[in-house]
Amino acid sequence: MAIAACLNAPTRLKKLMTEFRYELLATDGKARLGRIHTAHGVIDTPAFMPVGTAATVKGMLPENVADTGAQILLGNTYHLMLRPGAERIARLGGLHKFMNWDKPILTDSGGYQVMSLSKLRKITEDGVTFKSHIDGRKFALSPERSMEIQHLLGSTITMAFDECTPFPATEQQAADSMRMSMRWAKRSKDAFVNREGYALYGIQQGSVFENLRRESSEKLTELDLPGHSVGGLAVGEGQQIMFDTLDFCVDMLPANKPRYLMGVGKPSDLVGAVMRGIDQFDCVLPTRSGRNAQGFTHRGTLNLKNGRHRDDDRPLDDQCNCPACTKYSRAYLHHLIKAGEILGAVLLTWHNLAYYQDLMADMREAIAEGRMDAFARDFHAAQEGGDIDPMPIIED
Numbered sequence: 174m175a176i177a178a179c180l181n182a183p184t185r186l187k188k189l190m191t192e193f194r195y196e197l198l199a200t201d202g203k204a205r206l207g208r209i210h211t212a213h214g215v216i217d218t219p220a221f222m223p224v225g226t227a228a229t230v231k232g233m234l235p236e237n238v239a240d241t242g243a244q245i246l247l248g249n250t251y252h253l254m255l256r257p258g259a260e261r262i263a264r265l266g267g268l269h270k271f272m273n274w275d276k277p278i279l280t281d282s283g284g285y286q287v288m289s290l291s292k293l294r295k296i297t298e299d300g301v302t303f304k305s306h307i308d309g310r311k312f313a314l315s316p317e318r319s320m321e322i323q324h325l326l327g328s329t330i331t332m333a334f335d336e337c338t339p340f341p342a343t344e345q346q347a348a349d350s351m352r353m354s355m356r357w358a359k360r361s362k363d364a365f366v367n368r369e370g371y372a373l374y375g376i377q378q379g380s381v382f383e384n385l386r387r388e389s390s391e392k393l394t395e396l397d398l399p400g401h402s403v404g405g406l407a408v409g410e411g412q413q414i415m416f417d418t419l420d421f422c423v424d425m426l427p428a429n430k431p432r433y434l435m436g437v438g439k440p441s442d443l444v445g446a447v448m449r450g451i452d453q454f455d456c457v458l459p460t461r462s463g464r465n466a467q468g469f470t471h472r473g474t475l476n477l478k479n480g481r482h483r484d485d486d487r488p489l490d491d492q493c494n495c496p497a498c499t500k501y502s503r504a505y506l507h508h509l510i511k512a513g514e515i516l517g518a519v520l521l522t523w524h525n526l527a528y529y530q531d532l533m534a535d536m537r538e539a540i541a542e543g544r545m546d547a548f549a550r551d552f553h554a555a556q557e558g559g560d561i562d563p564m565p566i567i568e569d
């Protein structure tokens with residue numbers, strides 16, 4: 174017995190170190206502080222996942238993305254299957270090696286972008302056929318093929334193949350769409366090749382209808398998947414409807430597993446969703462806005478194209494420690510953008526990613542200390558207070 178116990182202890186420890194699991198560390202209201210353990214390392218939650226669409230977070234070296242505090246990236250199945258192809262990435266050692274990122278990667282199922290980007294798509298019970306938006310080549314995607322692609326990529330977290338129900342949808346449309354997604358979730362589970370430390374998440378659908386969200390959650394809970402996401406929000410319904418839906422739909426998902434809100438969002442969306450129990454987010458906003466001269470700051474969102482910054486030698490955000498804020502002025506960022514210099518987009522992307530990661534870290538600290546309500550009040554007050562007064566413009 175003693176020998177068996179000795180042998181078992183390290184085996185148990187090794188298993189704990191490698192198995193995919195969610196650890197709930199503290200709660201404050203509905204907000205949760207936690208940790209997700211994966212084969213590629215730990216993710217502190219609530220977490221924001223920068224989007225690396227085509228095996229790159231646009232304009233950023235992966236080590237610099239990690240410097241901002243990111244512990245996980247998102248990759249897009251749709252983009253990667255079209256170019257350079259999942260089989261090619263697998264031959265080249267998988268997505269982690271291909272893009273030089275050794276921390277966790279979550280890939281979406283491809284479904285959402287097939288609906289939003291591809292041409293001549295046809296949806297049947299089997300899956301979707303479509304033509305590439307790049308060169309018109311014909312492709313097919315099904316739960317089985319989506320699982321195969323995400324496996325070839327080597328995703329740490331694979332998403333079930335689903336249909337993102339458009340908004341608005343009638344209750345009947347939302348029900349039909351959700352029920353097909355639940356049948357696809359079962360097929361996704363059957364096709365998913367499980368590996369230690371990897372996970373498949375199921376996606377709750379049901380639009381804004383409480384009964385449909387509940388039905389979806391019950392079907393997903395039966396599948397006993399290691400994590401869940403809330404799908405079908407941030408599709409044009411607006412923040413209030415999104416929050417109203419989150420108020421009931423998050424609690425329906427098992428509390429001992431991570432909950433991921435897909436495609437969200439603005440800083441105020443993140444704060445509101447964390448307070449409703451969400452643990453993971455992804456959004457193109459910080460990177461896309463960075464390429465469009467927008468900077469997110471503690472005092473709201475700024476447009477660096479604006480002439481008010483022309484003679485401003487102060488940092489973009491004096492509370493931020495990123496290179497854009499500690500080494501360069503608003504005047505320099507404004508100049509780079511006006512001159513169409515690549516570095517302008519790089520620095521603003523860097524700053525926005527750092528701002529998002531700082532926001533998540535601040536929320537984690539606030540939950541740990543039981544002051545999430547006060548944090549949210551201060552956050553909104555600072556955002557609504559607006560930017561610092563402009564510096565006088567010198568005409569010459």
Ligand SMILES: [Zn+2]
Binds near residue numbers: 496498499528
């Ligand atoms: Zn900064």
